Amino acid sequence: GAVVSQHPSWVICKSGTSVKIECRSLDFQATTMFWYRQFPKQSLMLMATSNEGSKATYEQGVEKDKFLINHASLTLSTLTVTSAHPEDSSFYICSARTGQGFYEQYFGPGTRLTVT
Amino acid sequence: GQNIDQPTEMTATEGAIVQINCTYQTSGFNGLFWYQQHAGEAPTFLSYNVLDGLEEKGRFSSFLSRSKGYSYLLLKELQMKDSASYLCAVMDSNYQLIWGAGTKLIIKP
Numbered sequence: 001g002a003v004v005s006q007h008p009s010w011v012i013c014k015s016g017t018s019v020k021i022e023c024r025s026l027d028f029q030a031t032t033m034f035w036y037r038q039f040p041k042q043s044l045m046l047m048a049t050s051n052e053g054s055k056a057t058y059e060q061g062v063e064k065d066k067f068l069i070n071h072a073s074l075t076l077s078t079l080t081v082t083s084a085h086p087e088d089s090s091f092y093i094c095s096a097r098t099g100q101g102f103y104e105q106y107f108g109p110g111t112r113l114t115v116t
Numbered sequence: 117g118q119n120i121d122q123p124t125e126m127t128a129t130e131g132a133i134v135q136i137n138c139t140y141q142t143s144g145f146n147g148l149f150w151y152q153q154h155a156g157e158a159p160t161f162l163s164y165n166v167l168d169g170l171e172e173k174g175r176f177s178s179f180l181s182r183s184k185g186y187s188y189l190l191l192k193e194l195q196m197k198d199s200a201s202y203l204c205a206v207m208d209s210n211y212q213l214i215w216g217a218g219t220k221l222i223i224k225p
Contacts, residue, residue: 034213043203043217044159093158103146103211107158 003027004096006108013084013115020080021111023094029074030096034105035067038091050077084115118142120216122204127222128194136189136202136219144209150178150189151203153218159203162189191221199223 003026013019023033032051036044048064050056050071058064068080077096081088091112095105119141128134140148147166151159165171165180165187177190189202204216 044215046213046215049212091156103207104149104161104164105213107151107160110156110158112156 002098002104002106004030004094004106004108006094006111008111009109010112011114013113015085015115016083018080018082019084019113020078021092021094021113023077023079023096023108025075025096025106028096028098028106030077030098031074032097033071033077034095034097035069035077035079036093036095038093038110044093047079081113084113086115089113089115118206118208118214120204120206120214122202122216122219124217125220125222127224128191130194130196130223130225132194133190133192134194134221136191136204136221138187138189138204138216140185140187140204140206140214140216142206142208142214145182146207146209146211148178148180148187149205149207149213150176150187151205153201153203155200162202194223196223196225 005024007022035047038044046059047062048056048058048069050069052071052074056069071077091110093110095107097105122138150162153159163178170179175192180187201218201220203218205213
């Protein structure tokens with residue numbers, strides 16, 4: 001149980017375009033979803049936390065107008081990278097939490113974004 | 117500020133035992149997690165400690181001392197597939213995960 005999927009697994013886009021990444025909890029309802037970014041050989045960096053039906057809470061230094069997060073339902077959250085630039089190329093990972101138990105986060109497989 | 121420290125890289129031999137340490141200073145404590153992350157993949161959950169002591173799960177064990185702000189992950193009977201990064205994360209008083217930079221474990225035959 002507790003499977004999280006992400007789509008797409010990898011994407012290449014041109015500079016200036018927008019890219020949408022989907023994160024779905026397949027067999028549970030996720031009260032909270034998290035979006036992380038990870039650059040090569042670095043640890044996870046939390047970008048934002050989103051609760052279903054409310055606005056996402058962004059971490060300091062993360063531009064909310066550039067990284068649009070929508071948590072439309074208890075099983076789906078989307079991250080849209082608007083006007084992407086090469087420096088946005090990274091590994092984007094979502095995770096979901098059920099709100100029960102010991103607050104374990106279940107991670108999606110990640111999306112590799114390359115902006116050319 | 118909040119801080120999680122763990123070694124950047126460790127090397128061990130197949131079949132041996134390795135201990136990866138993690139020290140932390142956070143605003144509040146609601147548990148400590150260890151995750152394994154293979155290159156190019158998302159992290160996978162290994163263990164959770166919220167009380168002092170040792171939690172054993174097969175070849176992997178995790179220890180916590182809250183008074184010392186210290187944890188370790190012990191891997192026994194190392195296999196080549198254990199080559200990965202091991203991430204220590206502490207859940208703070210806001211139930212937010214604070215992540216360490218990860219320890220890259222290299223297993224040699």
